[in-house]
Amino acid sequence: MDANQWLDEVLWQGEFVELTAWAEPGRPSDCRRLDAGRRVFDSLASVRPALEVARMSARVGVVTFPGSLDDRDAQRAIRLAGGTPVALWHGDADLGDVQAVVLPGGFSYGDYLRCGAIARFSPVMGAVIDAAAGGLPVLGICNGFQVLCESHLLPGALVRNAGLHFVCRDQGLVVESSRTVWTSAYDEGARIVVPLKSGEGRYVADARTLDALQAEGRVVFRYAEGNPNGSLRDIAGIANEAGTVVGLMPHPEHAVEDLTGPGDEGLGVFVSVLSSLLAVA
Amino acid sequence: MTPDTVTPDTVTLAAGASAADSAQPYAELGLRADEYARIREILGRRPTATELAMYAVMWSEHCSYKSSKVHLRQFAATAPDTGVLLVGMGENAGVVDVGEGLAVTFKVESHNHPSYVEPYQGAATGVGGIVRDILTMGARPVAVMDSLRFGPADAPDTARVLPGVVAGVGGYGNCLGLPNIGGEVAFDPSYAGNPLVNALCVGVMPANRIQRSAATGVGNAVVLLGAKTGRDGIGGVSVLASATFDAAGQPAKRPSVQVGDPFTEKIVTECCLELFGRGLVVGIQDLGGAGLTCASTETAAAGRSGMRVALETVPLREASMEPLEVLTSESQERMLAVVTPAALPDVLAVSRRWGVLATKIGEVTDTGRLEITWHGELVVDVPPASLADDGPVYSRPTARPADLYALQADDPADLARPTTGAELRANLLRLVSSPNLCSRRWVTEQYDRYVQGNTVLAMPADAGVLRLSEETGLGIALATDGNGRYARLDPYAGAQLALAEAYRNVATTGARPIAATNCLNFGSPEDPDVMWQFAEATRGLAEGCRALGTPITGGNVSFYNSTGVTAINPTPVVGVLGVFDDVARRNPLDFGLVGEVILLLGETRPEFGGSEWAWALHGHLGGCPPAVDLYAERMLAEVLVAGSRDGMISAAHDLSDGGLAQALVESCLAGGIGARIVLPADLDPFVALFAESTARAIVSVPRSEELRFTEMCAARDYSCARIGVVVGDTLDVQDAFDIRLDELRAAFEGTLPRLFGGVVSSTPAGTPDSRASA
Structure with missing residues (x-):
């Protein structure tokens, strides 16, 4: 059998015909994206029409500290989910009319002391801490999670990765709780892939706190397919008792488009808060 | 900087005038006697200590480009x-x-x-x-x-x-x-x-x-x-x-x-x-x-x-x-x-x-x-x-290194080659796990590739791809390449090979290359052998940029890269920039869809001079680097860019160090899907797998697009051979060997963690340790 015959034989086996039929004419590279898209939780479909209504009303603030890096990315994620992003400045103690706040990733004030330790004392955080007590939804991503822990809005602390190095990878996560305003669009137990990128992402707390978090269903995300940083009990994200304040180390705002992320499975975080705001309104 | 250059009596102009004839430590500051004399001539007096220090830094090789200027002019000219x-x-x-x-x-x-x-x-x-x-x-x-x-x-x-x-x-x-x-x-x-x-x-x-x-x-x-x-x-x-x-x-x-x-x-x-x-x-x-x-x-x-x-x-x-x-x-x-x-x-x-x-x-x-x-x-x-602007400019003496004839005559054709399937298999595993070809994950996992939210492709892709406009999809691609071994064997060709590879990498992603930058790393310019390498490399790069239509926009020269008297391999590193109308059309390197056809673009010749195979298997550096064909590079780029623009390609990967074997391994592992390969009948399997001939790439094409794609190559008279299909969980080279992807992955991923520590923790989730309380 010559090479071409052999190839033709392989090519015309039925299984491939079915698979290649997925390809849209002229856009073969998109069929893989289509494939990825189908894996993405279908539950989003049910909330999307509602988002059209929320688009004009839901205003979500994103704080920029000096050294914030993912602030514009968080704004993009809010926009793609259907909300209106509002830039908040670290030196400004007025949150205006925002209905939720995101503390983005980065290295606030350089993080030369302890991650988040200086940001916690910024004027804007005074306002955020007060508003959170009144039920304002607050999400802390990466450095924002560190700020939330330093602010005692969430228990525990983030310390140096067990491997000592910065780790950037596409990280599998299990959504352990959909009973928070930031995860309501997910199915509990859903597996999602979201970028992780941090040097001090190892979650630690004393045993009693960890037990309580577990018992109260406040572990929101856990690492799947390998613990990347030595976080205790594989914890990637937690919530306060009310489920309004959530902090996580991985970056859902970097998984909102197939083109620029490992998929769009992080979008659900922003969809969740917008739909809960809509429900309240 | 020695302490006595800071004595107060020479700091100000007023004080300097009274010390007009006392000696100044110009040599310690890195200035030559004639350069010092020129400073005195410019100022019409003895420089103050501060002025002398300023001339020393501004007239240094690093700031003044005094040895490289005469050669760099041709980039603009x-x-x-x-x-x-x-x-x-x-x-x-x-x-x-x-x-x-x-x-x-x-x-x-x-x-x-x-x-x-x-x-x-x-x-x-x-x-x-x-x-x-x-x-x-x-x-x-x-x-x-x-x-x-x-x-x-x-x-x-x-x-x-x-x-x-x-x-x-x-x-x-x-x-x-x-x-x-x-x-x-x-x-x-x-x-x-x-x-x-x-x-x-x-x-x-x-x-x-x-x-x-x-x-x-x-x-x-x-x-x-x-x-x-x-x-x-x-x-x-x-x-x-x-x-x-x-x-x-x-x-x-x-x-x-x-x-x-x-x-x-x-x-x-x-x-x-x-x-x-x-x-x-x-x-x-x-x-x-x-x-x-x-x-x-x-x-x-x-x-x-x-x-x-x-x-x-x-x-x-x-x-x-x-x-x-x-x-x-x-x-x-x-x-x-x-x-x-x-x-x-x-x-x-x-x-x-x-x-x-x-x-x-x-x-x-x-x-x-x-x-x-x-x-x-x-x-x-x-x-x-x-x-x-008016620092010294030197046209330094050049001399072809005396050992170059012997080096080029030492052809790798005499090295023992693998012949059986088992030997080819063993060679491939040695190469994919060698330090120069193994996975860079240990390094790149320490870099944030996501921040700013516009990264479309990053490591291990052929080129980095960024979106510039969310509205239109306008974007850019960038690649950097260099190969010191090629440049050691022939600096003129080596510089062009670095340029050609970066150009090809950019085109492989589907972007149109439009400009270049360079960083020229060489030994001491005072060594005529090094200066000859530099002159050859700059000439090669300037002519290459002209042929490829990618002007040099700027760059940097780094001389004095030696330890004692031994210079580094001359290493011109070239960066090429390309443009996309719409980054959604980018070609990733990973085989993603079972059943697609793998095509090999370009001509393969028995070229092993300076190759990774000769180096990794035999520690050999000799012969001549692969032939440069800039016309072919342009044609290949046209094929790849058109294929991407018209939606014919679902994956593409450039062939360079390690040849076809390395490219197949990388595309299979990135997509997590294997391939069945039939090597072209007219080629020795060893040459087909490991030769480093230039102007080549592999693409994976949906069968619905195969005819359109091959006809496009034919219209450009560009060689295009069907060599396999994306399928399974092994890399299967017909009549030679097969390797399971997990074995390949272990070989490819294991090297750098083994050498530099398994520091990137990957404790399996749910193990007792990771669940232990603090």
């Missing part, structure tokens, strides 16, 4: 006129028009010697320096890349240098919020005492917002922005960058390395971008090599103006600093802005808002002199162009 260049060579970085009113600026620069002395800080400040160059043009920096070369992977000193360099590149870039989208890591004994750390930065701006460095407008204020000035990095360019290391020199030179503070760079960046956006600055220049000396003389020279600086107003970290220390300090994260008196209050207000220190230190004059005072006393009074 023979550049192809493609109409995309908005700013060419000579500015801080070249600027290219990419359409839709946007301009892109990019440049690659070396920080080799500091990274050897102090790996973390050397590499970190290398990133910081190139980022400020990009910022200076008016652009928002949007990504970095790093091209790294070290001694043997298993050498003890590599274990010291590599982890520090990687952590430094990552630490600075990550903290600055710049995605790292690609680069290179290579190992070779010639870099054992002199690693190469080349960093590239790319930035984007509205095409009408390009900033200039000229200090113009008499009475305008000269404002220093950013960090305070300290004693770090004094003499970096003359003591460190423009001399070779001696055996004991390393610790003693540590004070010449700067210390980076990426947080300050981040706020300086945001502050400057706001100043540019509001049109508040007339001129801007970063403080890099030679610090304030370089920034003040270059801006004044560019503006054909004069400048008066009150040096005691410069904010200092240490109050005891002498004038010449303030002027030559290379403290990082500083910018020099020229602003109108009317705009000054706004500039200071914007700076205050960002928490950036901003201080008026002087003003623009029409005297044609740079006059610097220290507490009211004149310490410097020089024509700025004499430092910035």
Whole structure:
């Protein structure tokens, strides 16, 4: 059998015909994206029409500290989910009319002391801490999670990765709780892939706190397919008792488009808060 | 810098006049006797100690390009006129028009010697320096890349240098919020005492917002922005960058390395971008090599103006600093802005808002002199162009290295080749696990590739791809390449091969290559053998850029890369920029869809000179590098770009080091799907798998598009052979061998963690340890 015959034989086996039929004419590279898209939780479909209504009303603030890096990315994620992003400045103690706040990733004030330790004392955080007590939804991503822990809005602390190095990878996560305003669009137990990128992402707390978090269903995300940083009990994200304040180390705002992320499975975080705001309104 | 250069009696002009005939330590500062005589002639008197130090740094090889200038001129002189260049060579970085009113600026620069002395800080400040160059043009920096070369992977000193360099590149870039989208890591004994750390930065701006460095407008204020000035990095360019290391020199030179503070760079960046956006600055220049000396003389020279600086107003970290220390300090994260008196209050207000220190230190004059005072006393009074532009230029002697004939005659054809399937299989596994070809994950996992949310492709893709416009999908691709072994065997061809590979990598992703930058890493220019290599490489690069239609927009020369008398392999590193109309059309490298056809584009010849196979299997370096065919490269690029644009290709991967075998392994592992391969019948399987012939790529094509694609290749008379199909979980080469992907992955991924520590923790989730309580 010559090479071409052999190839033709392989090519015309039925299984491939079915698979290649997925390809849209002229856009073969998109069929893989289509494939990825189908894996993405279908539950989003049910909330999307509602988002059209929320688009004009839901205003979500994103704080920029000096050294914030993912602030514009968080704004993009809010926009793609259907909300209106509002830039908040670290030196400004007025949150205006925002209905939720995101503390983005980065290295606030350089993080030369302890991650988040200086940001916690910024004027804007005074306002955020007060508003959170009144039920304002607050999400802390990466450095924002560190700020939330330093602010005692969430228990525990983030310390140096067990491997000592910065780790950037596409990280599998299990959504352990959909009973928070930031995860309501997910199915509990859903597996999602979201970028992780941090040097001090190892979650630690004393045993009693960890037990309580577990018992109260406040572990929101856990690492799947390998613990990347030595976080205790594989914890990637937690919530306060009310489920309004959530902090996580991985970056859902970097998984909102197939083109620029490992998929769009992080979008659900922003969809969740917008739909809960809509429900309240 | 010896203490006796700072004696008070020679610091001021007034005091210097009375010491007119006493000897000055010019040689210790790196100046030659004739250069010193020329300084006296320019000034018509004995220079003050401060002036002498300024001439020493500005006339150093690093700042003046005195040995390379005569060769670099041809880049501009023979550049192809493609109409995309908005700013060419000579500015801080070249600027290219990419359409839709946007301009892109990019440049690659070396920080080799500091990274050897102090790996973390050397590499970190290398990133910081190139980022400020990009910022200076008016652009928002949007990504970095790093091209790294070290001694043997298993050498003890590599274990010291590599982890520090990687952590430094990552630490600075990550903290600055710049995605790292690609680069290179290579190992070779010639870099054992002199690693190469080349960093590239790319930035984007509205095409009408390009900033200039000229200090113009008499009475305008000269404002220093950013960090305070300290004693770090004094003499970096003359003591460190423009001399070779001696055996004991390393610790003693540590004070010449700067210390980076990426947080300050981040706020300086945001502050400057706001100043540019509001049109508040007339001129801007970063403080890099030679610090304030370089920034003040270059801006004044560019503006054909004069400048008066009150040096005691410069904010200092240490109050005891002498004038010449303030002027030559290379403290990082500083910018020099020229602003109108009317705009000054706004500039200071914007700076205050960002928490950036901003201080008026002087003003623009029409005297044609740079006059610097220290507490009211004149310490410097020089024509700025004499430092910035009129430094010495040398046409140094060149000589073809005597050993080159023997080296080229030592053809790898005589090396023992694998013949059986089992031998081919064993060779392939040796290659994919060799330090130069194995997975770079250990390095790249330490870099943030996601920040800014516009990274479409990053490592291990052929080129980094960034989206510039969310509305239209306009985007760019960037690749850097270099191959010191090829250049050692033939520097003219080696430079063209580096260019061709970067060009091919960009085209492989589907982008149209439009411009190039370069970082030329060589030994001592005082060695005629090295100078011959340099002359050949620059000639090759200039002619190559002309043939490919990619003008050189700027770059950097790094000489004195040797330890003792042994020069490194000549290593021209070339970066190529490409443009996409729509980045959604990019070609990833991973085979993604079962049943697609794998096509091999280009001609394969038995070319093994300088190859990875000869090196990894036999430790052999000899013969001639693969033939360069720039016409074929252009044709291949057309095929790849058209295939991407018209949606015919679902994956593409360039063939280079390690040949077809390596490309197949990488595409299979990236997609997690295997391939069945039938090697072309007219080729020896060994040659087909491992030869490094140029102008080749593999593509995976849906069967619905195969005919259209092959007809397009035929219309361009470009060789296109069907060699396999994407399927299964093995790499199966018919009639030769098969390897399961998990075995391949273990070989490919295991090497760097084994050499540099399994530091990237991957404790399985749910294990008792990871669930233990604190």
